Amino acid sequence: MATLHVLRFVWLAFTFISYLVPLAESDNYIVHMDITAMPKAFSDQHNWYLATLNSLSVDFSASSNLPTASSKLIYSYTHVIQGFSASLSPNELEALKSIPGYVSSTRDLLANVDTTHSYQFLGLNSNSGAWPVSNYGQDVIVGVVDTGVWPESESFNDEGITEIPSRWKGKCESGTQFNSSLCNKKLIGAQFFNKGLVARNPNITIKMNSARDTDGHGTHTSSTAAGNYVSNASYFGYAPGTAGGIAPRARVAVYKVLWDEGGYASDIIAGIDQAITDGVDVISLSLGFDGVELYEDPVAIATFAALERNIFVSTSAGNEGPSVGTLHNGIPWVLTVAAGTMDRELGAVLTLGNGNSVRGTSLYPGDSSLTQSPIVFTDKCDNQIELKKLENKIVVCEDKNNSISDQFFNVSSANVTGGIFISNSSDVEFFYQSSFPAIFMTPKEGEIIKDYIKSSTEPKAAMEFKKTFLGTTPAPSVASYSSRGPSFSCPFVLKPDILAPGVLVLASWSQISSVAQLKSQLLYGKFNIISGTSMACPHASGAGALLKGAHPEWSPAAIRSALMTTSDLTDNTLSPIKDIGLDFATASPLAMGTGHINPNKAVDPGLIYDATIEDYVNLLCALNFTAKQIQTITKSSTNNCSAPSLDLNYPSFIAFFNVKGSKSNSKTVIEFQRTVTNVGDEMSTYTATVTVMEGFQVSVTPEKLVFKEKNEKKFYKLSIEGPSMMKDIFVFGYLSWEDSGGKYVVRSPIVATRLQLD
């Protein structure tokens, strides 16, 4: 299942229509072929695939061979996969498996759909750092594979944008309510892919058969990554200011692959294939597939092809936290992004009859009233009959046992003046966009209100909405729902990689998808405020675009390394970043990777950990995949597995202890080898420091790296000695390489764990 990583207000929730029943017999498959086995008689792969389908004559009548074969073919892929997708009966699939050149096949997976301030919060500014150095990402093309785009959004105005880079090969495809003249120098491409969806549901009517976004998600992610500036942006007055993407001058190309009617892997692969053909520099993917091996994961397979074209790919970790091991897109060749909060709260003020006021969170779109109303505390918020007696009052509800959902819906259907919901549940965010006056308070604020009500003979209060508070602390913190590592599909590479803003992000939206509800009326707007790792991912995509603009020669691994090793470990109180999912305990690398993204530091990281295609192949070999499984990912039939290694040259470390069969009193030493490349000052000396990891002995050899020139590489070893049987589930620490001039700190997290993922 692919999931879009967005949390949605419940009654605006986007769910795929379930009446799309599978065809009785045939099903859609993605088929990997070895093109070195293509007979010379064929001029191209497409004809070979057609002939291959033709030859599966079991279910075809002789007279209609060709048309049937071409109607079975859904896509011939070019870059992402050597192969095609097709609708096949079980017999045809079996027959296909014995055709020369067949490598593997997987059934098409259904994708079940899961700022005004963030650039300031990230410290981006015109005077110094990533914006001026990269020229705001001007020459970089960001491909967003998502639900399409609202092209009229002001985020895609091309004011101040130079001519389209001549290397661009993409197009602006016309379709339902989408004229190809809607693209410009900002939105340079818009294409749509739904042959997989249609093949699966032949009778389907796609209501918006074009790149136009009917949902809003794709408009939100693309404007977050690379939207132009829009002044006077806000969500009904919340979060007012100038909205802008992280790379405000970068170009946007959208590939619509997710539809109100459904979203399939075959279409997602086709979109990524086209993005690669068109010449994008960055791909932003706020979607993912749970519980699939790398060689079955459409994102892993498609992004390997992107890697070969030097395209930087950023993906979302998922919204399945806070339990460990919930992450997806834990793919060694992409960036996997976790979601954090910003130093901004959006909400309301409750002014009590005694003059004291209490701040809470809310995104209620209605108008404020300063009129004082009676306020009561009740433990009957989930009881319609009791609530009926409280009409024209503000009711205060306390979430005792995760009952917030029942309380919220009962109060919303009661005719009360307003609701105050006291809760520390992480689900509370689902309810912020309320259709009635509602304010969400923490237990601490709740006490003030309850005390006042108890002590007053005639308690009253007034609710004032549309408030924005900046500079709130602590921030960033890891969102509770952000999915946690280790990676299911490749536990040996520590994931997620990095934390980026993903909570209550304001960005552009589709004008035909409601952003709020007031009583029973749906409201529409140019902007929406939503949360999820879907929102964190495009922040990192935008940062990747800035680095690509500043260092066009850098590989995707170099860009990832620069973002990771320069990220921040502390929040705006200068304490370690906290994890909301662990009651504000210190966040671990399994929640936030190396730390919070800092693009200004990332443009000048000092050292980088690079990786080549061969390094990734060595990793795939060490995962003990079969030759065909590796070929499914790399597309090459001659993968060199003579040097298998799980020890990828990655800017982080994860060591598994408690290996089966080890004795409880013995020691285990786990060793890592790394090569760093000097991209900082020519002459420089770096010294290693390692934080204490209780119960472990961590050493680095050599402890000093002396560079004499740029791009020089140096090798070091990190070894972790620990008990064969760990007591804690995981212990973590950090290795930092600091240069003698005090300019650079190149930091990597180290995790030792006894988690067993198999």
Ligand SMILES: *[C@@H]1O[C@H](CO)[C@@H](O)[C@H](O)[C@H]1NC(C)=O
């Ligand atoms: C697209 O828009 C342009 C300019 O508004 C118009 O001239 C053209 O006819 C439109 N094309 C289509 C196919 O609607």
Ligand SMILES: *[C@@H]1O[C@H](CO)[C@@H](O)[C@H](O)[C@H]1NC(C)=O
């Ligand atoms: C599609 O429509 C045809 C003709 O209207 C009908 O015979 C067929 O059963 C439909 N198929 C599905 C899957 O609904």
Ligand SMILES: *[C@@H]1O[C@H](CO)[C@@H](O)[C@H](O)[C@H]1NC(C)=O
């Ligand atoms: C700003 O936006 C608000 C709401 O959309 C609108 O009422 C107001 O006129 C706008 N102000 C300016 C200066 O454009």
Ligand SMILES: *[C@@H]1O[C@H](CO)[C@@H](O)[C@H](O)[C@H]1NC(C)=O
């Ligand atoms: C709290 O909820 C759990 C599960 O929903 C239930 O088993 C338990 O009885 C509830 N406790 C109280 C005090 O309501």
Ligand SMILES: *[C@@H]1O[C@H](CO)[C@@H](O)[C@H](O)[C@H]1NC(C)=O
């Ligand atoms: C009110 O709460 C009860 C449980 O306490 C729940 O069963 C019911 O569905 C709720 N009513 C509404 C309208 O949400």
Ligand SMILES: *[C@@H]1O[C@H](CO)[C@@H](O)[C@H](O)[C@H]1NC(C)=O
């Ligand atoms: C809700 O309360 C208002 C004000 O007292 C009243 O006018 C209205 O009829 C009530 N609506 C319902 C559905 O009870």
Ligand SMILES: *[C@@H]1O[C@H](CO)[C@@H](O)[C@H](O)[C@H]1NC(C)=O
């Ligand atoms: C928040 O909720 C958790 C249980 O979900 C509880 O253990 C904790 O004490 C609560 N914190 C406060 C401040 O009420």
Ligand SMILES: *[C@@H]1O[C@H](CO)[C@@H](O)[C@H](O)[C@H]1NC(C)=O
């Ligand atoms: C791969 O197989 C070898 C030999 O059987 C084994 O030692 C190793 O642990 C396996 N690696 C993984 C990642 O399972």
Ligand SMILES: *[C@@H]1O[C@H](CO)[C@@H](O)[C@H](O)[C@H]1NC(C)=O
């Ligand atoms: C395979 O890799 C090894 C070392 O990694 C190298 O020595 C050898 O030449 C490679 N073989 C081929 C056929 O490329």
